[in-house]
Amino acid sequence: xxASLRPTSSSKYDTPDAKARVAKAIEQLRPAFAERLSVxxxxxxxxxxxxxxxxxxxxDAVIWPLSTAEVSHVxxxxxxxxxxxIAFGAGTSLEGHVSAPYGGICLxxxxxxxxxxxxxxxxxxxxxxxxxxxELNAQLRDTxxxxxxxxxANASIGGMIxxxxxxxxxxxxxxxxxxxxxxEVVLANGEIIRCxxxxxxxxxxxxxxxxxxxxxxxxxIVTEVTLRLHGQPEAVGSSVCSFPDLRGAVDxxxxxxxxxxxxxxxxxxxxxxxxxxxxxxxxxLPEQPTLFMEFMGTxxxxxxxxxxxxxxxxSHGAAGLEWAFDEQRRAALWKARHAAYFAARALRPxxxxxxxxxCVPISHLAxxxxxxxxxxxxxxxxxxxxGHVGDGNFHVLFLIDPNNDDERARMDRVYxxxxxxxxxxxGTCTGEHGIGMGKRDKLLAEFGPSVxxxxxxxxxAWDPNGILNPGKVFxxx
Ligand SMILES: Cc1cc2nc3c(=O)[nH]c(=O)nc-3n(C[C@H](O)[C@H](O)[C@H](O)COP(=O)(O)OP(=O)(O)OC[C@H]3O[C@@H](n4cnc5c(N)ncnc54)[C@H](O)[C@@H]3O)c2cc1C
Numbered sequence: 001x002x003a004s005l006r007p008t009s010s011s012k013y014d015t016p017d018a019k020a021r022v023a024k025a026i027e028q029l030r031p032a033f034a035e036r037l038s039v040x041x042x043x044x045x046x047x048x049x050x051x052x053x054x055x056x057x058x059x060d061a062v063i064w065p066l067s068t069a070e071v072s073h074v075x076x077x078x079x080x081x082x083x084x085x086i087a088f089g090a091g092t093s094l095e096g097h098v099s100a101p102y103g104g105i106c107l108x109x110x111x112x113x114x115x116x117x118x119x120x121x122x123x124x125x126x127x128x129x130x131x132x133x134x135e136l137n138a139q140l141r142d143t144x145x146x147x148x149x150x151x152x153a154n155a156s157i158g159g160m161i162x163x164x165x166x167x168x169x170x171x172x173x174x175x176x177x178x179x180x181x182x183x184e185v186v187l188a189n190g191e192i193i194r195c196x197x198x199x200x201x202x203x204x205x206x207x208x209x210x211x212x213x214x215x216x217x218x219x220x221i222v223t224e225v226t227l228r229l230h231g232q233p234e235a236v237g238s239s240v241c242s243f244p245d246l247r248g249a250v251d252x253x254x255x256x257x258x259x260x261x262x263x264x265x266x267x268x269x270x271x272x273x274x275x276x277x278x279x280x281x282x283x284x285l286p287e288q289p290t291l292f293m294e295f296m297g298t299x300x301x302x303x304x305x306x307x308x309x310x311x312x313x314x315s316h317g318a319a320g321l322e323w324a325f326d327e328q329r330r331a332a333l334w335k336a337r338h339a340a341y342f343a344a345r346a347l348r349p350x351x352x353x354x355x356x357x358x359c360v361p362i363s364h365l366a367x368x369x370x371x372x373x374x375x376x377x378x379x380x381x382x383x384x385x386x387g388h389v390g391d392g393n394f395h396v397l398f399l400i401d402p403n404n405d406d407e408r409a410r411m412d413r414v415y416x417x418x419x420x421x422x423x424x425x426x427g428t429c430t431g432e433h434g435i436g437m438g439k440r441d442k443l444l445a446e447f448g449p450s451v452x453x454x455x456x457x458x459x460x461a462w463d464p465n466g467i468l469n470p471g472k473v474f475x476x477x
Contacts, residue, residue, distance in 0.1 A: 013084070013102035013470070021081040022060045022103055028077050029063065029105070036064045036111075047106045050093040050436075051153070051341075051353075059086055059100035064111045068184060068192055068223040071107060075221060076190030078105055078467050086469050087217040089159025090132055092151070094355050095436025097163065097216055101471045107221060109158050115139050116224070123229045124181060124198060129158025129222045145229035148173045151432070152338050158222045163434040164214030168337065171257075171390040172264035172296070173230060175432070177213045184224035185212055188463035198226060211458070216434055217469040219462050233296040237306055238265075238330045241318040242288040246270055246373060246385075248316040249289040250366040253389045255312050257362050262305050265294035266390030267337055270373065273344060273384035273397075280343030281336035286319075291389075292337055294330075341397065344384050348399040351382075356415050358422040359393040359431030368425065369394055372418050379410040393431035419445070435473050443473065 030037055038044070039061045049056025065071045078085045084104025091098055100106060109130035116126040123145060127136060132154045136147050150167035151160060159165075161183070166175035173179065182196030196202075196209035212219055243249040253266055269277065269290045278285055291313070295305040306323060313321065324330045336343070345353050360368050369385060376383045376396065387394030396418065398411045419429045419442055429442035444452050456474055460466075470476055 018082075019103075022083050022105075025077050025081045025083045025105060026061050028081075029061075029074060032070070032073060033063050033065075036066075038062050044106075047088055047091065047108060048099055050091050050096065050098050056096070057099045057101040057103075059084075059106035060103045062088075062106045062108055064108050066111055068186065071109075071112075071186045071221050071223050072190045072192055074105060074107060075186050075188065075467075079189050079465055082465050083467060084470050085221070085467050087158065087162065087221050089130065089156030089162070090154060091159075092153035092155050093159060093163055093436060094357075094433045095430075095438035097434060097436040097469075097472060099437060101437070102476075104467075104470075109156065109221075112223065113156075118143055118145070118229075119198075120145075122198060123231070124226055125229055126224060126226050127157055129161070129225060130156050132156050133160065140229065143229075144232055146232050147179070147227060148230055149176045149179060150338075152341055157225055157227070161213050161222055161225065162215060162217050164432070166388070166391075166393075166432045168265045168267055168294075168334075168388055170388055170393075171266060177210060179228045180209055180213055180225060181228055182226035183209050183212055183222055185220035185222055187220050188465065188468050192223070193220075196226065214434065216436065216472050218459055218473050219468065221468075235297060235299040235302045235325070236330065237295045237302040238324045238333055239293045239295075239306060239309065239313075239321065240285065240290060240324070240333060241293075241313050241321040242274075242286040242290045244288065244317050244319075246289045247366055247370055248318065249291050250369050250389065252291060252313055252316040252318065254362055254365060255316070256309060257390065259312070261309055261312070262295065262297070262301075263293050263309065263390060264296045265292065266388075267292040268369075268385070268387050268389040268394065269337070269340065270385040272347070272382075273340060273386045276343040276347045276384055277336045277340055280346050281332075281339055283332075283336055291318075292333060294334075340384075340386050344397040344399065347384070348382050351399040352402050354398040354400055354411060354415070355433065356396040356398065356418055357393070357430050357433040358418050358427060359391065360422050360425050360427030362392045364425040364427070365389060365392050365394070368418070368421055368427075371421060372396055372414065375414045375417055379414055381407070381410055381414065383411075383414075388431070391431070392427065437472060440473065440475055 044058035047062050048058030086106045088108045112128040113130040114128045118125045134154045148169040151165045160176045275287045295302045383396050383398045
């Protein structure tokens with residue numbers, strides 16, 4: 001286990017008294033939830049870990065609420081008894097976010113999954129937090145709108161807000177933070193509040209919507225969300241091109257961004273990741289560093305954008321330029337891109353897949369990617385690289401034998417070096433996955449003690465008993 005995934009020991013939770021309080025909370029809550037409360041070992045186990053790490057910490061019970069009032073009831077009881085509450089969306093987070101190192105009650109929001117309203121005139125909608133991004137888009141299909149934020153997993157909207165998620169469309173649509181307009185939130189004392197509004201902009205006071213966004217379930221439980229929607233584009237064209245080396249691909253990205261080319265998706269796969277995708281998704285792409293690009297607009301605009309991009313791409317030595325207007329081929333290519341994580345895992349089954357996630361200013365992208373690749377190779381690790389490089393965000397998928405300490409130490413060296421480099425050039429230790437348990441020390445490295453202390457004061461003011469997802473974002477004190 002990575003050192004930073006270990007919980008800090010806390011006498012606050014690890015006492016007979018704490019265990020008795022959890023038992024009391026479960027007994028108090030059981031009548032209201034009946035079969036929607038489970039203490040079964042396999043259910044708890046499933047809810048105690050997200051993706052990536054084999055090891056997790058199960059909660060003491062899992063509850064499936066159906067309404068805001070039910071969420072409020074659970075949180076109120078837990079606050080009175082000082083019992084941890086961990087919100088759970090789809091469980092796809094990658095940094096131990098949903099683990100329950102201090103036990104407590106997991107609130108699985110999957111059954112709060114309704115689209116409550118779609119407002120055509122304003123292009124927004126109101127949803128419950130448990131709906132997944134794919135289900136939301138399925139329900140929007142006939143409205144002419146869609147919700148473009150697309151992390152590689154079929155995450156819930158609540159989980160995406162809590163981790164400040166993004167995906168392949170960030171260059172065009174921003175992250176989820178730019179697409180959340182208003183929230184209903186249950187605070188740590190069970191109080192229900194609403195913040196934000198449906199106006200396209202507002203200067204009214206502190207921006208609490210932004211503060212809840214990325215707070216990883218540590219400041220409140222999101223129970224209703226107003227989202228900005230976008231019109232389905234008239235035409236979409238995709239292109240795939242391979243490069244003789246990684247630098248050519250990354251330099252292409254930089255040039256496209258610098259000239260303001262209106263690309264909507266710009267994704268990089270290194271040679272090893274292409275090999276993995278070919279095998280997993282039955283493609284036959286040249287096994288070379290590859291860019292997936294997408295353009296949106298009218299058919300004429302898309303063609304013009306593509307032609308502009310071709311000149312740049314070719315000047316960096318690209319070959320094998322494939323152009324896909326056809327819906328089926330496009331869908332197959334992007335499906336393969338979205339399955340990249342599972343394709344990588346299949347390269348080395350029965351290993352942990354630790355996904356590094358740094359984001360750097362675009363002018364440093366080529367050097368950072370090249371440095372990471374050189375260090376991975378020097379350490380003899382199996383680790384494909386891919387990324388939403390259009391916004392300077394890249395991932396290394398370390399495939400690590402969980403029983404090989406030396407291999408884990410070599411991974412830590414590369415990963416630490418990637419983060420140190422990102423910090424040195426003005427980037428961040430996480431572009432989109434968040435801090436969870438895995439990167440608490442990196443948050444400190446990124447901002448220093450004064451800023452982290454200020455964040456902790458916000459947490460203490462809003463959750464004085466520390467019941468909301470304890471041990472995430474910061475160590476317990
Ligand atoms: C294959 C794969 C690809 C991925 N690709 C991307 C990517 O491209 N971009 C990206 O950003 N991420 C990516 N991720 C990570 C993951 O999908 C995101 O972090 C996602 O936002 C998590 O959503 P979830 O519903 O699974 O949340 P969970 O894992 O269930 O929870 C995540 C955090 O949110 C909190 N939470 C959940 N619901 C609520 C709520 N209603 N109120 C308050 N807190 C809540 C939880 O307590 C926890 O701290 C990927 C993961 C995988 C496995």
